[in-house]
Amino acid sequence: MTRDAPPGFVFGMYQVAARNLIVWRSYLLPSVLGNFGEPLLYLLALGFGLGAIVPEIGGMSYAEFIAPGLIVSTVMYTSTFEATFGTYTRLASQKTFEALLATPITVPEIVAGEVLFCGVKSAFGAASVLTVITLFGLTPSWLALGVIPLGFVAGLMFSSMALVMTAVAKSYEFFNYYFTLLVAPMFLFSGIFFPLDRAPRWASRFAEILPLTHVVRLSRALVRGSPSPALLFDLTVMLAVLAVAYIAAFSLLRSRMKI
């Protein structure tokens, strides 16, 4: 037998991600437009519009203050949309995974491949927004390039969290809960638009339990070029959330896909 060697886990994970990348390639234009367009609008309306009447925050103009957060909010939305609506479509409506499971591909490889794809897409999103804010002169440090790998890891985390919802979803409407109860609050209360140290105590406490808060801190430190040891805490939180969410998503998806 010439085909005796079974393909390994990494091969399978890569092929699952590659299938999504191939499909994504055909939607590249609208995808890029979303990646560049939305943060650009926020930057213009809030950064420069609202920013005209907002005083400096810690020596930063308002546009400078919100720019790093816009990078990671794009990451959050990119990976969350993909791992909810995108993955659910492949899992339930299109039966893509059912077809995959008739090949040597396994459930662990599908889950890992989906998350990997979200990470790549997120890193691409981070790079797009980084380009936009750099064109506006809002990127003082070369360390800002670090938001690309940060976007990748944050993308893994947000997609793992979203996959937990996807694994238990019965319809697309179900995702409204997740977007309204978690994603939107994260966008507004994670220190993208106002400094948490000057916010009321309840707000800053609440922000600490939102995973995005820690990613925003890491992003701001990279873009400003001001890393500090305190960021190790934020990094640890991000990795811990990633690990817990991934394990939860994996076990739920495995029981859902089991025949």
Place this chain on the structure above:
Amino acid sequence: MSGAAVEAAVEATALGKRYGELEAVAGIDFRIERGEYFGFLGPNGAGKTSTLRMVQAVSAPSAGRLRVLGLDPVRDGKRVRARLGVCAQDDTLDPDLRVLDNLRVYGRYFPQDARVTAERAEQLIQFLALGEKRMKKIQELSGGMKRRLMVARALINDPELLVLDEPTTGLDPQARHLIWQKLRELRARGVTLLLTTHYMDEAERLCDRLMIMDRGKILAEGAPRALIETHVGREVVELESEAVVEQRIVEGLELARVPSEKRADVRTWFFRERDARVELLVERAREHGARCLVRNATLEDVFLKLTGRELEE
């Protein structure tokens, strides 16, 4: 197929599958030889698809022993699936990809060279007469074309065993015949074929051997013609008449020992061979103005006799 050492394509011993309280497959034995075209027949819920899933190495047996291409599908699932082609009952084509890309991307999931996949994709597009559609979207294909593409996709890894779950359900006659023709052409390549079907004509045309299942058990197994001759004979006579008229028609014909059944107003006799009584029945029916039909026995007669109920479509 010479010598005892030849490994079976599929070998099941006391194979069982249980979903909670439901015993879907109740300890069945069967053996499919290499190169054989083998069919699973049975009404819905007979255990066909459950058995198929175990053979496909996507669901684990609850009991018994199963070998597929000489391997244990539980321990060597990946290896088994790498050598299998599967055409599911539902459309599982990738609507995000065009016709040709459906084949090329699917090929990526198997341990084979991209160049080999690309060549094979082109050949399969030709083989299944999808040449004009190669750059079309899936949504633009008719039901028959989709099914042909499903078959093409199942062949992308040059499988040793091709598994088809109701390959022509819901297709029009032209589309069904085209699929049958292609499946016959595959014989020359030495592929082993395992299919489930509701259609008796499909089973009769395609299968060397088949087994009829019901409620998780095997009711009969053999070549289509042999099954027909063993279980119903060659000649079937159907008489449509009221009971009183029927009595007058059959009087003195000595039909007591000919197996028969009555459903609604139709009496059906199963004759081993055509004999004088058949001619007499036809003649008397004409005299009494009753409808009488003489026909060859079919697999459907076997099926209905064994399962005792109509096929559910």
